[in-house]
Structures are given as C-alpha cells and as structure tokens.
Amino acid sequence: MLAVFAIAIFAGCSSNPTEHDETAGWSAGRLYAAAKEAQGEGSWETATKMLEKLEARYPYGRFAQQAQLELAYVYWKSNEPGSALAAADRFIKLHPNHPAVDYAYYLKGLVNFNEDLGLVGHLSNQDLTERDPKAAREAFDSFKELVTRFPNSKYAADSIKRMNYLVNALASLEVHVARYYMKRGAYIAAANRAQVAVETYPQAPAIEEAMFILVAAYDKLGMNDLRDDAERVMKKNFPNSRYYTEGLERKVPWWKLW
Template sequence: MTETKSVGIRNTARIAAVSLLLVGTSVLVTACQSDPDIDITKLGLNVDPPEQLYNQGLANMKAGNLAEASRKFDAIDKQNPFTDWARKALVMSTFTKYRLARYDDAVTTGNRYMKQYPQSEDSAYVQYLVGLSYSKQIVDVTQDQKMARSTIDAMQKVVNNYPKSEYVEDAQAKIRFARDQLAGKEMQIGRYYLERKEYLAAIARFRNVVENYGNTNQVEEALARLVESYYAMGVTEEAQTAAAVLGHNYPDSQWYTDSFKLLKGGGLEPRENRGSWISRAGAKLIGA
C-alpha cells in the first residue's frame, strides 16, 4: 500500500512538472507571435521550415521591412547550414545587410558565402556585394584609405574570376574610383611635404602617383608638382622633363600652363630627357 501511494505521488509530481513546462512554452510562443522583433532562433523552440522562412523573408523585403527579412534569412542559415536553402539565404542575407548599411556584416556574410560556394550561380553577385560594401565605406583623402584598398581587392576578384558577369563594368568603375582615392591620398601627403620644403619626401609621393596611378585624375597635378619640386631643388633637367611629359599628355591642362610659366620665368622651357624615370613613366600614361 505504501509503495502504491509513493508511485502515485511521483506520477502526480511528473504530471504537474509537464503541465508547468507546457504553460511556460505556451507563454513563450504567444510572446513570439505578438512581437515580430523577437529572434525565435534563440529560444530553442521548433520553428518554421526553411522554405517558409525564405518566403517570409522575401515578403518582408517586398514590404520594405529589411531588418525582419534579414532575421528570417539568418534563421535559415543557423538552423539548416550547408543546405541549398542556406546557400540561397546567405545571398539574401548579404544583400539585406548591404541595403541596411550594415556593411561590415555584409562583408562577413558575403565572404563566408564565397568560401563555401565560390563557383555557384550567385558567387559573382555576392563578390560584387562585398566590393560594394567596402566601396560605401571609402572616406575622403584626409583619412585612412583602407577601404579603398579593400574595394580594389574585392572588385578585382569580380573582374578576374567572373569576367563574363554583368557586374564587371561597374566593378571596374569602382576600382578606378578607389585608385583615384589612393592617388589623392599620396597627393595630399606630397603637398604637405612640399609646403614644408621637404622636397625629396614630396617627390617620392608624386613619383608614386605618376608611376603607379597614371590612369587616375591625379597624375596631371603630380607631374606639375614634380616640376615645382625639382625646380625648387635646382634639378632643372628633371623639372624640364616633367613639364615636357605633362605638355605631351595634357597640352590643354592648366597644370601644364602653370608649369610652363614657372620654367619660362627661370629662362627654361620643357625639354624631355629620354633617360629620366619621368620619361619612362610618361610613355605609359593615358595620353601617351
């Protein structure tokens, strides 16, 4: 009799515990349904199948609710990793994060996709999104140009690895812009040294622009600053060569007009020395 009573007590306790658990779960589910911003993937509950989550994400995108759409796509990746649904969700997750201006998150998600699916049908697009996310973070030339360098690296992968994709043209445009930023940074530093009459340091910066960024908008000024720097040092042959290369490639440039006047004021004129590094670099410029 005592044993039967003990078993009954244990059964009663078990039933009570299960009832409490069910009540608690019901409360959580109710909370999830009433608050769309709760991340249900963190609650340890059964959730919608990936196809349904994916469609919910698309519906939220269409409605303009990108934050909720991003959460839906992330939930698919967390719950069904390395599946086809997860692959598709990673693409959309990268896109929504980019559109939300969460650029670092977009880069992280996009790079993970590229590591897992480098040859998929969407890989060119995802790599392009990574490049765009870097490009959006490029700052003016007075600041560090890390994002410009990252943009070049990311977009060059689009050009090299997916040469027939529809994103190549814009990727090349973004590369040109980023390169112009890097050249602009060199010019900013070079002008700083020039103003302080630290001519050798200034020349090193202007030379880098002429030799390595010849297809940017900065090269005209770089050549003119070389004329100015070399002339100030008394290295007239190099000053004349820089002016000659500037005049040959950009004859209508105001920078050439100013350089010509500077030399003329000292009784000199543009004259190219074919043995100079400036002459060799000039042969590779856009207008050569």
C-alpha cells in the first residue's frame, strides 16, 4: 500500500503543468487575438498573460515584436510602471529601427509623466520640497528623444505639450524650494535655487517669482551689486510684476490657473 501511495504521489508531481492550460497549442495569432480582446475589455492581467505566453512560445516574428511593445502598455495599465519601462527599453534596444519605436519612447514618457503627474498631481497633499523630480526629468528626456529623432511622429505634438508642462513644473519646484529657504532665512540657498531656475528654465512662468527671490535674497545678504543687477533684469522683463506689491505670498499657483 505504501508503494502504491508513493507511486501515486510521484505520478501527481510529475504531471505536465500544461495539461490544464487552455492555451496549450494555440498559434501566435490566436494568442495575440486573445490578448487584444482582453485589452479591449480592460482585463489587463489576462492580456499580460497572453502576451507573455506569446513571446515565450513564439520569440520570433511580427507577433513577438508586437507582443513586446504591447506588453509595455499593458504593464503600465496594470499599475506596474517599472515593468512597463523595462519592456519599453527592451523593445527599443532590440528593435531600434522598428516603425513603432517612436511609440516606445512616447510610452516611456507617459509612464514617467503619469507616475509623477508632472510634479503637481498631489501638490495639495505633499510639500514640494519633499518631492523627487526624477520621474518628471526622465519623462522629459523620453519626450525630447522622440521629438528629436522623430519630428514627424504622430506623437510629437503631444510630446511637445507635455515637455512644456514639465518645464513649468520643474521650474515651479525650484522656485518653491527657493521660497522655502527664503522664509527660513537661508538666503544663500534661496538665491542659489532661484538662479538654477532662471538659468535652466528661462521661459517658464515661474521665472518671474525666481527673479523676485533673487532680488530679495541678495538684498537680505547685503550684496547690493548683485541685487541691483537682478532688479534691472526683473524690471526689464516683468515691469508690472505683482510681486512688487504682493511679495512671496502667492494665493494661486501657476498650475491652478489652467
């Protein structure tokens, strides 16, 4: 009886795991169709499984390439941004000349953009000085790569809009930190962060406030020559700036004006 029991256990452990896989024997086309159907229904977990099986069983050919690209999108929709970025990078590395490689760059930008929501998705709940702008900068780099390499891409126009938004957000972050230092009397640090904003994002809306902080910080430090230089630039570019009357107490951030 013990021998029979052992044989039964061994037979159960050695059974083929694909026996219960309903997709066993499916063609690449059928797996891809099932993945597309699942995507259409918003069943991202099912779509992921179908695409992963497709790539594993049929690693070559057009279906495999399409599966690699769509996996990046499906991972993103499944709230797996790390896997989405890895899949997009892998596609770019394996197929640098693929007609859809511009989409891979665009998708990388979208993943990082939405991961951070352009820095301002939850500003009401988190101090900007505590935020890490890494995702925003990486999103900007991906969009920039797309626009530079594929200026005629159908994703280029939207990428440019998102780049402009990110520039404004990143500039606003620098100015926010500069304002934070001003309020705490760290005038050198405030001047340095305001200067970074002015030099890095000269066209952003937040530069008006950055220039005002520069003037105020240099004045507090007794650096009269630098203060006067900054004030000349301020008055030339923003002659009617509200900061002359309101100071640094802003009531409405730039992103809420939209």
